[in-house]
Amino acid sequence: MKKSKFSLLLSAAFLTTTMFVSCTSDNAEDGIVNNEEFAAVELQLRAAGFDTSDLEATTMNGVSGYAVEGDIFLTVEQINDISPQLSVENGDVANTEHYRTTNLVSSPRAVSVYMDTAFPAITQTAFDEALARYNALNLELVFQRANGPGADIDILAERLPRNILGRSAGFPDAAGNPASPIVLNNRIYAPRGRNGSIPADAVTVIAHEIGHAIGFRHTDFFDRSFSCGGSAVNEGDGGVGAIFIPGTPAGPEAGSFMLACSNGTDRPFTSGDQTALNTLY
Numbered sequence: 001m002k003k004s005k006f007s008l009l010l011s012a013a014f015l016t017t018t019m020f021v022s023c024t025s026d027n028a029e030d031g032i033v034n035n036e037e038f039a040a041v042e043l044q045l046r047a048a049g050f051d052t053s054d055l056e057a058t059t060m061n062g063v064s065g066y067a068v069e070g071d072i073f074l075t076v077e078q079i080n081d082i083s084p085q086l087s088v089e090n091g092d093v094a095n096t097e098h099y100r101t102t103n104l105v106s107s108p109r110a111v112s113v114y115m116d117t118a119f120p121a122i123t124q125t126a127f128d129e130a131l132a133r134y135n136a137l138n139l140e141l142v143f144q145r146a147n148g149p150g151a152d153i154d155i156l157a158e159r160l161p162r163n164i165l166g167r168s169a170g171f172p173d174a175a176g177n178p179a180s181p182i183v184l185n186n187r188i189y190a191p192r193g194r195n196g197s198i199p200a201d202a203v204t205v206i207a208h209e210i211g212h213a214i215g216f217r218h219t220d221f222f223d224r225s226f227s228c229g230g231s232a233v234n235e236g237d238g239g240v241g242a243i244f245i246p247g248t249p250a251g252p253e254a255g256s257f258m259l260a261c262s263n264g265t266d267r268p269f270t271s272g273d274q275t276a277l278n279t280l281y
């Protein structure tokens with residue numbers, strides 16, 4: 001999940017941050033980008049309905065790949081495996097409905113989730129709350145805190161650009177396992193020298209990245225300006241590869257936990273979010 005540009009400007013006032021981090025300014029830190037591969041990846045992701053306006057070659061947890069829509073990290077192998085199967089009917093699509101990926105986590109099952117001990121107590125508490133939010137819905141996925149790494153989903157600390165709150169390593173695999181790991185920006189969620197304060201959106205950001213790991217796309221992937229601000233980016237026929245979840249709201253749902261950008265506030269599951277979660281699991 002990314003910070004919305006609105007919220008970035010707001011927090012800049014409080015943190016006396018003077019540098020505005022643009023969406024594409026971080027490519028250089030990862031060395032030479034293979035332009036041919038980048039172009040091919042961009043085409044594949046666009047065909048799968050992703051907003052590629054801030055596609056970036058980067059690494060996550062030491063693995064090379066690409067970040068798309070801010071917080072979805074995919075290796076080239078994962079990108080090659082994305083197989084668009086369904087097209088959304090013409091004219092039938094609003095901008096803020098709920099979408100899932102082709103693969104889902106096999107259920108019913110327990111999903112163990114580990115949070116790195118690098119995160120302080122306040123973030124660990126937010127993590128427990130995120131799992132509790134899922135479990136309160138009595139889904140066929142039961143989330144359990146794991147005591148050590150190597151869980152079904154590991155949540156690790158990583159230094160990310162300031163406007164990136166966290167990232168998920170893609171979506172469930174063809175075998176029905178959730179994506180792992182998730183990384184959270186340790187500049188924000190494992191703060192030093194800020195009296196242990198973390199933003200109010202911590203529970204939502206953790207729930208959001210787990211959402212990707214179990215197969216949720218961004219609800220506003222058609223036009224991320226809905227939650228992210230900035231210019232409208234519309235991918236045209238971008239429904240391919242994103243499967244609409246029946247029963248979710250057709251109108252704008254400002255509070256959805258799967259909006260691409262955070263406005264800095266906590267966003268418990270909306271009724272549309274709950275319908276989507278209950279439909280899939």
Ligand SMILES: [Zn+2]
Pocket residue numbers: 001002071072208212218259260
């Ligand atoms: Zn996201």
